[in-house]
Structure formats: C-alpha cells, structure tokens
Amino acid sequence: MxxxxxxxxxxxxxxxxxxxxxxxxxxxxxxxxxxxxxxxxxxxxxxxxxxxxxxxxxxxxxxxxxxxxxxxxxxxxxxxxxxxxxxxxxxxxxxxxxxxxxxxxxxxxAFEGGNISVGMRAEPGAIVRIEVRDDGAVRPTTIGTVKAKGICGTGLLEVLGELVRAGIVAKDGAIASGADRITLARGVDLLQMDIRxxxxxxxxxxxxxxxxxxxxxxxxxxxxxxxxxxxxxxxxxxxxxxxxxxxxxxxxxxxxxxxxxxxxxxxxxxxxxxxxxxxxxxxxxxxxxxxxxxxxxxxxxxxxxxxx
Structure with a gap:
C-alpha cells in the first residue's frame, strides 16, 4: 500500500x-x-x-x-x-x-520581497548585503555577482541591519537625512515606505x-x-x-x-x-x-x- x-x-x-x-x-x-x-x-x-x-x-x-x-x-x-x-x-x-x-x-x-518597490526573488541580480564605506558610499553584493536588479527578502533584512548600524536609518525606521529613498545601486532605490x-x-x-x-x-x-x-x-x-x-x-x-x-x-x-x-x-x-x-x-x- x-x-x-x-x-x-x-x-x-x-x-x-x-x-x-x-x-x-x-x-x-x-x-x-x-x-x-x-x-x-x-x-x-x-x-x-x-x-x-x-x-x-x-x-x-x-x-x-x-x-x-x-x-x-x-x-x-x-x-x-x-x-x-x-x-x-x-x-x-x-x-x-x-x-x-x-x-x-x-x-x-515583506520577508519574501513582496510589497517592496524593488523586491524580487533570491535569484541572480538580487542584493543580499551591502557595505557602507566611511565616506557613506554604499557597495552592494548580489547573487551571481551581476548587476543589481532588486533586493530579496533576507537581503532586505541584512541591508537594513547595515544601514541602521551606519546611522543612515534611525532606530525608529526613518531615513536620517530626511530623504524618501536610499540608493543601493544604479536603478535600485530603497524607499522609506519599503522600510516601513x-x-x-x-x-x-x-x-x-x-x-x-x-x-x-x-x-x-x-x-x-x-x-x-x-x-x-x-x-x-x-x-x-x-x-x-x-x-x-x-x-x-x-x-x-x-x-x-x-x-x-x-x-x-x-x-x-x-x-x-x-x-x-x-x-x-x-x-x-x-x-x-x-x-x-x-x-x-x-x-x-x-x-x-
């Protein structure tokens, strides 16, 4: 059986x-x-x-x-x-x-990249982490090390972790500069509403x-x-x-x-x-x-x- x-x-x-x-x-x-x-x-x-x-x-x-x-x-x-x-x-x-x-x-x-303006599946081109340099410049790492297309769910969390650590995003989730977006890569902007x-x-x-x-x-x-x-x-x-x-x-x-x-x-x-x-x-x-x-x-x- x-x-x-x-x-x-x-x-x-x-x-x-x-x-x-x-x-x-x-x-x-x-x-x-x-x-x-x-x-x-x-x-x-x-x-x-x-x-x-x-x-x-x-x-x-x-x-x-x-x-x-x-x-x-x-x-x-x-x-x-x-x-x-x-x-x-x-x-x-x-x-x-x-x-x-x-x-x-x-x-x-959100954890799966949904309802995020640049959200996507975990596939080539998805940002999985970033590095914020001393001058404030953002350097992204993508799956497949190809041109950034968007950000996946786990990547979003790691990105926020680094942005909060660097003081670019405040503890309350507001973008510290008062802007409505943060540029992670050319053509890939993380919006304030994405963070929310x-x-x-x-x-x-x-x-x-x-x-x-x-x-x-x-x-x-x-x-x-x-x-x-x-x-x-x-x-x-x-x-x-x-x-x-x-x-x-x-x-x-x-x-x-x-x-x-x-x-x-x-x-x-x-x-x-x-x-x-x-x-x-x-x-x-x-x-x-x-x-x-x-x-x-x-x-x-x-x-x-x-x-x-």
Whole structure:
C-alpha cells in the first residue's frame, strides 16, 4: 500500500477534506472542524492507497506546524524552546513545562520581497548585503555577482541591519537625512515606505514571540533554543535578525535553522506512522492556542516592537 502524508496549513487541509473555509475568513478564524478529520492523524483509504493529514492546532496554526513540531522535537521534554516558521503567515510554538503555546501572526510578504518597490526573488541580480564605506558610499553584493536588479527578502533584512548600524536609518525606521529613498545601486532605490513595510512585518513577528513568552510566564533569555523554519529562515542571518529586534533576544548560538520542517515532519510520520500518531495525539492534548489579536495588550506590545 502506498501512503500519502499531507502536512498543510489550515486552509489547504480544510479544502482537501472538502469542508467550507468560510469560518477561516471571519473572526475568530476558527477551522470548520476539529473532529476525526483533523487528527491526531486523519486517514482515508483510496483504492489501495492511504491518505493521512496532520492535525490542525488552532486557527491558522495548521498541520504544517504540527509536522514541524515533530521534526524539531518540540514535543519532547526539555527547557523552554521556540519554533518560528516564517512566511507570509508566521506560526510560532513555545514549549514550556509540558505545555505547547501556539499562535500565528500575518507578517505579510515583506520577508519574501513582496510589497517592496524593488523586491524580487533570491535569484541572480538580487542584493543580499551591502557595505557602507566611511565616506557613506554604499557597495552592494548580489547573487551571481551581476548587476543589481532588486533586493530579496533576507537581503532586505541584512541591508537594513547595515544601514541602521551606519546611522543612515534611525532606530525608529526613518531615513536620517530626511530623504524618501536610499540608493543601493544604479536603478535600485530603497524607499522609506519599503522600510516601513519591513518594520510592520518584523514588529508583528516580534510582538507574537513576546506575547507567547508572557503567556507562558518566561522571558526571552529563558529560551534554550529558537528553531527558525522555512526558506527565509534558512538563509536568515540570525545575529542581524536579533539585533534588529525581529527574533527573541537570545544569544545567536541558540538560534538554529530548521529548514523545511514541515516536510521533515511528514517524513517522520511516513517512517513510523504508529509512533508519530501517538506523538501527534500528545501534541494535540497539550496545545494551548493563543489568539493574539484579542489580547488587550497586543497593540501596545506591537508598537513597542517596531523599532530597529
């Protein structure tokens, strides 16, 4: 028998099972079902083949996050640890004293180069970093060492890190000269509104990690490990992300790249379905979903997380 293992987000899992996704588009954004179809591991026989989907953990924390929990061993006993799967929608899970605090935050497409005037995919011509010389001149480095065409998501973060370090961009995100743009290369200008776009994305992510820690009653420095999943997280310079106030304030050595943790979690299930099914049941029983938008302190924490 051939087995299909699907570790998908809440919307995709819902659509796969043919259910109505309307409830995910309206507050409080609850999945349309939490029955046998969502886990601990739902299965359906299809002419000699078996389809298995990972459980939804709440709202937009879907089966892909459940798979990532298995891949990063977040369900195992240990000191406080955090999983951050960065994307247009960012999912976060904090493990502390037997509980798994889970939440998500819409970070927008800035981390992937979207909504940025010169944003582009990580391909030849994309700026990945810059050097600001003593005379203020900017020297860019591109993928493929070819003429600069734009800037990719991880490049945007590194560029901002250098611009803030050099004092060209202030801590509050304003261009220090008062101009509305910074020229990175001929034909490639970083606009003030681009900086604001990244600020909003990183502020939302940072507010979410702070609020989960507050819910669990711990501080950033209590985190023994922060696993960053996703393509963006794989290429992210963790020290820059911490310095800019995007990731929890831990030592950079505590941050690890988890890669495609969702795929790895699906592989864990495929290798030993019975053991993985038991782990997923345990995960479901220990998850505490935290709806950040309904917290009275969300706006205050979000605003406090905007500065670089």
């Amino acid at each position: 051939r087995r299909w293992v699907v570790a998908a987000n809440s919307a995709m899992t819902t659509l796969l099972w043919g259910a109505d996704v309307t409830s995910l588009a309206e507050a409080p954004y609850t999945p349309p079902f939490f029955d046998e179809r969502t886990g601990p591991a739902a299965e359906l026989g299809l002419s000699g083949e078996m389809l298995t989907t990972f459980p939804l953990l709440g709202s937009f924390v879907g089966g892909d996050t459940a798979a990532a929990v298995l891949a990063t061993d977040l369900d195992r006993s240990g000191p406080p640890r955090m999983l951050i799967d960065i994307g247009t929608n960012t999912e976060i899970v904090l493990a502390h004293e037997g509980s798994l605090y889970a939440s998500s935050t819409p970070a927008g497409p 776009e990244l600020q909003l994305a990183k502020g939302a992510l940072r507010a979410a990690t702070k609020l989960l820690c507050m819910t669990a009653g711990i501080r950033d420095k209590d985190l023994a490990r922060v696993a960053v999943a996703g393509v963006f997280g794989t290429h992210l310079r963790h020290d820059v992300a911490i310095r800019l106030g995007m990731l929890p304030e831990v030592d950079p050595s505590a941050v690890v790249a988890a890669g495609n943790a969702s795929l790895e979690g699906a592989t864990v299930f495929a290798r030993d379905p019975e053991a993985a099914r038991a782990r997923l049941a345990d995960v479901r029983s220990r998850v505490r979903h935290v709806e950040l938008a309904t917290r009275d302190d969300f706006q205050d924490v979000f605003v406090a997380s905007l500065d670089f």
